Amino acid sequence: MFSTRLPSDLSPNRLTQAVERLRAEGLEILDLTESNPTRAGFAYPPDLLAPLADPRGLMYAPQPFGALAARCAVAADYTRRGAEVEPERIVLTASTSEAYSLVFKVLCDPGDEVLVPRPSYPLLEHLTRLEAVVATPYDLEYDGCWSIDFGSLDRALSDRTRAVLIVSPNNPTGSFVKAEELAHLAALCASRQVALIADEVFADYELKPGVTGAAGRITARQDALVFSLGGLSKSIGLPQAKLAWIAVGGPEPLVRSAIGRLELASDAYLSVSTPVQLATADLLRTGAGVRAQIRARVARNYRQLLECGEHAPVCRVLDAEGGWYAVLQVPSLGSEEDLVLDLLTTHHVLVHPGYFFDFKRESYLIVSLLAPEQTFMQGILRILRHFGCSDWPA
Ligand SMILES: Cc1ncc(COP(=O)(O)O)c(C=O)c1O
CATH class of the missing domain: 3.40.640.10 (Type I PLP-dependent aspartate aminotransferase-like (Major domain))
Structure with missing residues (x-):
């Protein structure tokens, strides 16, 4: 009955299901996928609208x-x-x-x-x-x-x-x-x-x-x-x-x-x-004032990520020139899907796997640079610890 313009399987993927389950349990997740700027703690002028x-x-x-x-x-x-x-x-x-x-x-x-x-x-x-x-x-x-x-x-x-x-x-x-x-x-x-x-x-x-x-x-x-x-x-x-x-x-x-x-x-x-x-x-x-805040945040988070990357030889931060996202290349010890599920359920950090964006090879993690600085750093440090960079604090 329905058009093939839409997929026949409408069920949520495993990552979405796991996030929903953990949130329903009241668990706090460090969300490094946030792409909605209105939820990222920026100070919007109250009279903007x-x-x-x-x-x-x-x-x-x-x-x-x-x-x-x-x-x-x-x-x-x-x-x-x-x-x-x-x-x-x-x-x-x-x-x-x-x-x-x-x-x-x-x-x-x-x-x-x-x-x-x-x-x-x-x-x-x-x-x-x-x-x-x-x-x-x-x-x-x-x-x-x-x-x-x-x-x-x-x-x-x-x-x-x-x-x-x-x-x-x-x-x-x-x-x-x-x-x-x-x-x-x-x-x-x-x-x-x-x-x-x-x-x-x-x-x-x-x-x-x-x-x-x-x-x-x-x-x-x-x-x-x-x-x-x-x-x-x-x-x-x-x-x-x-x-x-x-x-x-x-x-x-x-x-x-x-x-x-x-x-x-x-x-x-x-x-x-x-x-x-x-x-x-x-x-x-x-709105230029909001843009300035977003710019400063994404630039700061990316700088911090590069610094962390320098101390984590098994992970590589790919060069980014602009935008709100960064790509982290990590060891392929299993599938990307299992990795992001593991990071979520064990370390309570939510990131996107590279395959969502059609990377040709595994393993890449996509992180949003929009997250508040503290959340971002905590999330990144947990990811690095997962890969054995154990000199990092929890
Ligand atoms: C590259 C790119 N283009 C377009 C959009 C959609 O923008 P809009 O909210 O104006 O539809 C997005 C949203 O994330 C995006 O990442």
């Missing part, structure tokens, strides 16, 4: 792309990050996930393919499948830093490829797509008449000074059709505001064709609320 009560919100005047003033505010935010985008090329959406679905609708027929990085964010698999699109992986390789394996990307391309997707910085590897990589990708996309979709939700979170400057400028491309995706959920740590965007770039005729189609698709949903559109400029301005 006051602009949502603007009385102009009592009037409904729907526009497929959102109000021009809100689109101008998003364009100004791109300028803050050193990118120039005309407000007319910005489309508002309720979330980055929704932005993906609109772009897939505009580019793909059922069964068409989108190339996605591996390892990367597991939701990409679901978002493509929900649009009846096939996610075909291309590899990111690690040799002290991450880079795109262009050989695997060439092999993944087919007649049904409609877009190449990049996440910059990537979740969870923290790697930015470098300027040379972007130039190569854009030339490839232009020659095959496929689009480039760039998820830049973590673009504000540089862990290594200077990497943003060395990264490619996606919206400035003149050769390929590009879609840059971003949103308030990460840029000011406010996922519940439900505001995200698509910035379209590339050759003018292609941009015009894409925008016309996005307009039709957006008009069918009109999903962005009027209050959030009226509040966009204020939210972006006041």
Whole structure:
């Protein structure tokens, strides 16, 4: 009776079941998977959401792309990050996930393919499948830093490829797509008449000074059709505001064709609320303080993790350039699944296994850098002790 866009087995995985069981028993878990900034102890200004009560919100005047003033505010935010985008090329959406679905609708027929990085964010698999699109992986390789394996990307391309997707910085590897990589990708996309979709939700979170400057400028491309995706959920740590965007770039005729189609698709949903559109400029301005706190925390936690890694020879902290996550390579003494279950049930530390993110090999642990510093350090020290670094305090 049901569509194959959704899995037939809806039961929770073993890790989720174990977490639920331990929480029901009242056990305190050090959660190093937290990705919700509103639960991570940041000081949000109490009046941050006051602009949502603007009385102009009592009037409904729907526009497929959102109000021009809100689109101008998003364009100004791109300028803050050193990118120039005309407000007319910005489309508002309720979330980055929704932005993906609109772009897939505009580019793909059922069964068409989108190339996605591996390892990367597991939701990409679901978002493509929900649009009846096939996610075909291309590899990111690690040799002290991450880079795109262009050989695997060439092999993944087919007649049904409609877009190449990049996440910059990537979740969870923290790697930015470098300027040379972007130039190569854009030339490839232009020659095959496929689009480039760039998820830049973590673009504000540089862990290594200077990497943003060395990264490619996606919206400035003149050769390929590009879609840059971003949103308030990460840029000011406010996922519940439900505001995200698509910035379209590339050759003018292609941009015009894409925008016309996005307009039709957006008009069918009109999903962005009027209050959030009226509040966009204020939210972006006041939310900068939250962004600064998140930035400081993730940078501090990553520094601490690197320091711990130096004293734990059996574990390796992989190089991260940005974002909210870090990757720890650990000895493969058993399966990753058994390892994360063991860390949870024995040491009460919750981390994600690499296979959730489609790492090609075992064993990797993914830790969120968003957790409060003390929780983060305690959790990391327990993991290191598990691997025999017993000179660490409990
Ligand atoms: C790489 C990446 N893109 C998109 C999203 C979804 O963002 P939104 O909350 O705006 O849908 C996430 C959420 O964690 C993410 O990690």
